[in-house]
Amino acid sequence: MERLPNNNPWADKLQEVSLPDVGEGWTGMSALLDKEMPDGKKKDRRRWLLLLLLLLVLSGSGYFVWRTHTVTMRHPTGVSSAPMHPAAPTQSSTPTHVAAPTHAAASTSSAPPTSTTPMSTPPAPTLPVATPLPLSGSSPAMPQDASATATSTAPANHSSPNHSPKTVYSLAHPSYPAGAGGRAHPGRHSVPHRWDHKADLSTEASGSSDHKADRAASAKSLQQYSLRHSNPGKIQPLGIAGPHLVVKVIARSKATDPLKCPPVGHSKGTNFVFAIGLNQGIPVDGQQVWTNPSGGLNTWWKNYIPVPSIRYYVRPNIYLQLEARIHAPQYTPRDLAFIYQYNDTLYSGWIEIKKLFYFQLPVSIHYSPSDNWSVGLGVQYSHYGKGIAAISDSSVNTYYAVEPLSNFPMAFVKNPEFRGLASVDYTYEHWVLGISYDKAFTRSITVKVPDPVAMQQAAIIQPLPSVRNSSLQLYLRYILWDGRKKKPLLPAK
Amino acid sequence: MAQEELYKRFFPVMMPICMRYVKDKNDALELLNDAFLKVFKQLAVYDFSKATFYTWMRKIVINTAIDRLRRQKAIRHREMLPDQQEGPAIHNEAISKMNGDELLKVIRQLPVTTRMVFNLYGIDGFSHKEIGSMLEISEGTSRWHLSDARRQLKLIIHLMETNT
Secondary structure, three states: OOOOOOOOHHHHHHOOOOOOOHHHHHHHHHHHHHHHOOOHHHHHHHHHHHHHHHHHHHHHHHHHHHHHHHHHHHOOOOOOOHHHOOHHHHHHHOOOOOOOHHHHHHOOOOOOHHHHOOOOOOOOOOOOOOOOOOOOOOHHHOOOOHHHHHHHHHHHHHHOOOOOHHHHHHHHOOOOOOOOOOOOOOOOOOOOOOOOHHHHHHHHHHOOHHHHHHHHHHHHHHHHHHHHOOOOOOEEEOOOOOOOOEEEOOOOOOOOOOOOOOOOOOOOOOOEEEEEEEEEEEOOOOEEOOOOOHHHOOOHHHHHOOEEEEEEEEEOOEEEEEEOEEEEEEEEEOOOEEEEEOOOOOOEEEEEEEEEEEEEEEEEEEEOOOOOEEEEEEEEEEEEEEEEEEEEEOOOOOOEEEEEHHHOOOEEEOOOEEEEEEEEEEEEOOEEEEEEEEEEOOOOEEEOOOOOOOOOOOEEEEOOOOOOOEEEEEEEEEEEEEOOOOOOOOOOO | OHHHHHHHHHHHHHHHHHHHHOOOHHHHHHHHHHHHHHHHHHHHHOOOOOOOHHHHHHHHHHHHHHHHHHHOOOOOOOOOOOOOOOOOOOOHHHHHOOOHHHHHHHHOOOOHHHHHHHHHHHHOOOOHHHHHHHHOOOHHHHHHHHHHHHHHHHHHHHHHHHHO
C-alpha cells in the first residue's frame, strides 16, 4: 500500500518543525534496545554454555552406557565364574599341573604336585562368584579359600579313581580351557591363554556323552562371548576384584570345531554407509532468518536441497563422514551492514547483507560411545556461491531494494573458507537425527573500495563489523545403503 | 551499529509524524522509539516488493501511535449522525503565514480523536474507510471528526490572527 503524503501546505509545513536532538533520542532507543533486545553476545554465551552442558551430559551418559555395556560383555554367563575359581593360584604355582583333560586322565594314579606341596603363591582373596559355569560339575563343592583348594579339592579330583575328564575339565576350564600353552603371569592367576586343541580332542575321544554335551554348551558359551568382543586377539583384563585374569581369544580355523572364534566386529564388507538427508539451519550468534523471496534470489526450496553423506567405519564405533551440502544457506547477523558513498554523488548506500549461500564439504570423525549416540569433530570446507543484500539509498523515502551481493563490488567474501565443526547425532534404525555447529576460523566478509584509483571519491563510510560465519544445523538423514556385511554397527538394525 | 545508523537516518522524517500524534516532545520521542523497536524486530520480515522502506516504516509509526492512544483509551467512540459536510476549508493564506512549529501547536489543541483523524486524513492521506478500520470507528464518525477538526482549526487560527 504505497501512500504518499497529501500535497498540501499542512504536510509541508509540518515536516519543518523543530526536532529534538537525535542523540537524545538514540540514548533512549539504545536503552530500550538493551532492555528488549539484549546484546547477542550474552545470548551467544548462554547458548555456548548450554551446548557445552549438553555435550557433557551426552558424553557422560554415553560413557556410562558404554562402560555398562563393556562390563556386561566381560561377564557373560559362565565366563566370570570360572576364572575366579580358587584352584587357579594352585595351578599357577605348579605349571606342570595343567589341568587339561588328557592330563587329568593320565594322572589319575599319581597325585599332582600341588596336592602334596604347599602353595608357593599367596592365597588368593575371596572373589565374588557369579553364575557358575554350567559344565563345572565340581564347582559347588569347591571351597572359596585358596588354601583349602590346595589341600582338598585338587588332590581329590585328580586322585579319585572315579574322576572323569569332565570333572577335571570343569576345574581347568574357566571358559578358556587350559592347555600346554598356558602362561604364568607373576602376580596374577595363571590362566592359559591358548586352547589346547589336541588335548581337547583326546579328551573328547575318551570322554562320555555328558562331556560332549558340556563341551557343546561350553562352545556355545565361548562363542557368545567371543561374538561380543570386537578385538580378537586383544588381551582383555576381566573387570573383577583382585588379581586380573588375562584372557586371549584366538580365532580358530573353520575346520576345527564350534569353538572357533571368528574375528567379530571386523566387517568383511566395504565398511561404507551412504545416507541422504535434509538440513535445517537455526539462527545462532544473533543471526536473522531471511525468508523474503527477494525476487527469486531466495527461493525457499533451494534451502532444502538433499544432502548426501558417506561414512567409512574405521572401527565399529569410529567412523569418518563426508557430506556434500549444495547451496547451503548461511544466515547473517542482523547488523551485518556497511555504508558506502558513491563516487559521483553525495548519496550513500546503506547495504545490509541478508543471506549467503555456500557449497560445503564437512569432513568429520565420529565416535560412538553407545549404540545410538555419536559425537563428531571435523573441518568444513566452504565455497561461497552467492549472497543477497538489501540496499537503502540515502534519499530515504524513495528507494529500498534487495539485490545480489555481487552487485556490490566493494564486498569481498572470503573464498574458500574453512570452519571447525562439532556434531552430535542419534541413530534409530535407518534414521539419523543430529545437530551440528560450525564456525569459521577467519573473518568471512570484508568491504573495501575495489579500485581506489578509478573511484577516487568513493569511500566506505562505515565498515562491516568483524563477523565469522557460523551455523547451527539440525539434520535428519536416512541410511540408504549399509555396506557392512557382518554385525551391522548401526543399532537396532 | 547498523541500528544506530538506521535510527539516525530516519529520525528526521519520522519524528515530525510522531510529534503530530502526541502532545509533547517527550511523548513523541517515546512513541518514535517504540516504533523503531518494532522496526528492528520485524526488519527480517519486511517485504520490499510490497512497499518502500519509508512507507513501511511510516505505517509502523502511525500504527504505534494509534495503539498507544488506544491503550490510553483516548479515542472517543462517539457514534453520531455524520455531518456530510466536512467543514469549512481553511484558507491557505493563513497557513502560509505560519511556520511548522506554530502549525503543530495549533494541531495539538485539537481533541485526541479529532486530531488523529485530521492527521490521518488531512496529512497522511488515508481515506475515511481506512481511518474507520484503523481507529475502530465508523466511516461517518471519521467524517464528523474531520469536520469538527476543520471547524476548530479555523477558530483557533482566527483567534491567533486576532491576537497578533
